Amino acid sequence: MRTEVLLGAAGAIAAVPTAALLLLLGTGAAAPGPALVALAATLAASLGLGAVFARDLFLLAETLRHAAQENATALSHAAAAPRLPPMERIGLGIERLARSLAARAAEVGRLLRANEAIVENLPDPLLVLGGDRKPLRANAAARTAYGADMPAVLRHPGMRAAIDRAFDTGARQFTELSVPVPVPREVHATVIVMDPPLPDGARAIVVLSDRTRERALERMRADFIANASHELRTPLASLIGFIETLQGPAADDLPAQRRFLAIMAEQASRMNRLIDDLLSLSRIEMNEHQPPSARVDLGALATKVVAGFEPAAASRRVVLDLQVATGLPMAVADADQVAQVLQNLVDNALKYGREGGRVQVGLALAPGGGRWPARPGVLLTVGDDGPGIPRQHVPRLTERFYRVDAGRSRRAGGTGLGLAIVKHIVNRHRGHLAIDSEEGHGAVFSVWLPAGHK
Ligand SMILES: Nc1ncnc2c1ncn2[C@@H]1O[C@H](COP(=O)(O)OP(=O)(O)OP(=O)(O)O)[C@@H](O)[C@H]1O
Ligand SMILES: [Mg+2]
Known part of the structure; x- marks a missing residue:
């Protein structure tokens, strides 16, 4: 179709001088002999020029077609070919434009792949939600941690409420969850709404940070303080009790005093042992990162x-x-x-x-x-x-x-x-x-x- 148009244009260019000569011949303004020779020459020249013009236009069309297909090799072959200088310049212009577009598209592709790699390799599980609040994709950490239980995690009432709040307000939402599947976990979830949505329809991302270890450590620390206080309080309470007895009812009872003092010494040394053990534990912990070398x-x-x-x-x-x-x-x-x-x-x-x-x-x-x-x-x-x-x-x-x-x-x-x-x-x-x-x-x-x- 495009070729026909180009040939039509070439025909039209060739037709103008021919028509003029035919007019001169028809009105008798030119002698038939030379006029016919001139006509033949004009026709030949016009057809030659038209052919070159048509070919160049065809090549430009091809250049455009390759540019649209981002076919760089074919592009350079086609662009070098036009013979008429203006056509050649247009061809080279198209080629440069196409090349810079292709380079930019490649750059965008690289950036997209880099971004995908970052998301895929994030250590925290990450889910991408569509406008229907259902998961579109998940990164490697999420697939490993939750696998087929992903929908169950998103159905958790606390999670659902946070997603709804994020979609309604457009603001980032946080929530703490106890996720029972596939293994019990304490999770800190963050829901971030994408505004505007991504081209693939992603509307929000959900990051699920596993806090099980931190929570267990917090509990252990609290338990440790409670236990240590309890262990110290028991002998201390007994010491206070004996002191009161010695000051009051047993003030003059020498045999009882001896018995009580023996027990008190035992309780005091128990407290001493406990404090020694606690101190040596904390000393060991302090240089646990430094292995011995002797x-x-x-x-x-x-x-x-x-x-x-x-x-x-x-x-x-x-x-x-x-x-x-x-x-x-x-x-x-x-x-x-x-x-x-x-x-x-x-x-x-x-x-x-x-x-x-x-x-x-x-x-x-x-x-x-x-x-x-x-x-x-x-x-x-x-x-x-x-x-x-x-x-x-x-x-x-x-x-x-x-x-x-x-x-x-x-x-x-x-x-x-x-x-x-x-x-x-x-x-x-x-x-x-x-x-x-x-x-x-x-x-x-x-x-x-x-x-x-x-
Ligand atoms: N050889 C063993 N046989 C049976 N039970 C043991 C044995 N060793 C330890 N245990 C159990 O493990 C518990 C913890 O031991 P651990 O040495 O940490 O504390 P402890 O002996 O009670 O106190 P501490 O060692 O500080 O004097 C003990 O209370 C005991 O119940
Ligand atoms: Mg022991």
Whole structure:
């Protein structure tokens, strides 16, 4: 169709001088011989010029077509071709324009892809909602965290209310949710309305930040303060009670005074122990990010610690046995802290193990792999043949103040911080702690510590 128009234009250009000559011939103003020659020459020239013109126009049309299709290679071939200088300039102009448009389109494409990559890789789950308030897409974090439960999360009454408020007011909305699926989570949700909407119909984005860990930490901190105050208040209340008794009813009762003072000394030293444990816990926590670098001979260290427990073991008629594997490498450790780990574990084994039983302390080269790291390590184990620990308590034993039988632990002078201290020391050593116990068959506490060179 376009070609026909171009040929028509070429025909029209050729027709003008021809028509003029025919007019001159017809009116007799020109002699037929030369006029016919002139006519033939004019016709030939007009047709030649028309053909070049038509070809150039055709090429320009082609250039435009390629420009519209953003076909850069075809574009340069076509643009170089027009012969008439003005046509050539128009062609080059079209080409430049098309090239700059194509470059800009490529830039926009790159920006879009970069933006999509940012959204896709954001660590927080993000959902994009359409005008119907239904999800259009979700980033990788959202797909991983919620998967098929995404619609259920959006149906949560708190979430729905926040989305409705955001759509109604156009302002950013926040809400805190307890999401039960796929696993219970505490979520801080932010709804942001897009104004104007995005070209793909996106009207709002919902960011779901997981706050489960923070909430648990907040609860733990509050629990810790409550527990520490409670642990201190009990002996303090008893001390105050005895002081009042000594000042009043027992003011002149010497035997009673002696008895009460002994109890008071016991309570005061209990408070002292608790404060010591709390302080050492906070000291360990403070440099937990700094692993120790000293080389420690665990065999010699264990021999000394175990010897210190002989009297306690004898009083419970417990056989305390230490086995150190030969050729054991040095451990990369803090000697005082490892001694504290061993003390807390042996103390527990003697306290909670069987009276007249056996406590075994072992030091061996750790088998690389399986439940232990593949790199070289030393395995310290403390096992007893006591009543063991019911399965449901095992994961919580290292929590501060957690005791299986609080009354028994308190009577034995325990603060409930021993295993919490062990856990933090092991963490500082970049080690591992495992607790294995079967009810009625004792408990084994294993500590993996990194080995250094001999
Ligand atoms: N070998 C064991 N056998 C049975 N139960 C144990 C054993 N070791 C620890 N437990 C249980 O784990 C609880 C926590 O132990 P942890 O050492 O942290 O505190 P504690 O012994 O009560 O007090 P502390 O160690 O501060 O004197 C104990 O109260 C006890 O119930
Ligand atoms: Mg203990």
